Amino acid sequence: MSRQNSRDTAPEVAVRRLLYATGLRYRVNVPVPGMPRRTIDIVFPKAKIAVFLDGCFWHGCPEHAxxxxxxxxxxxxxxxxxIARDQETTEHLREAGWMVLRYWEHEVPAAVAEDVRSTILRQRSGK
Incomplete structure (x- = not known):
């Protein structure tokens, strides 16, 4: 298990590159406030949006686990x-006023990036 990458996985890097190419700037692997040893994969701090890209095996994908x-x-x-830790983290962030977006590693990076981008644009416009 120690050999498994917990950050900078291929799906994360692919999504980040696409987001960066559209002009969005973000932070990566940011600690979850008030929850030790937990990090958010991609963070948009001003918009308070947390993006998680979950591995199918480790996080219990209903299709591929x-x-x-x-x-x-x-x-x-x-x-x-x-799975329980993921749910707890999501609830904690939502209670703190964050929007939490979760995606599976098998999802197409371009579709994930577009969904994140459109969510941020909606958030910024106040809709």
Whole structure:
């Protein structure tokens, strides 16, 4: 598990490049306020928008998640904790006034970037 990248994954980098190309500026891997050891993948601080790009295996994608056969009980508990932690983080940020956008790693980066961009433009225009 320690060899798995937790930041700068291929989907994150692809989405960030597309966002940057449209003129949007953001911060990356920002700690979640008030929640130690948790970070937001892409942050637009002024707009208070947090973007997460979740891995299908680690975060329990309904389409692509798999269940390891070896040590299955331990893995099920581990992955369930990840899902619960994601929900807790989302709720915490929303209660603090943030808009939380979550995407799966298998989603097309161009579609994700366009959705983020349009959300930010709507937020800025006050609609």
């Amino acid at each position: 798999t269940q390891p056969k070896a040590n299955a009980e331990w893995w099920r508990a581990k992955l369930d904790k990840n």
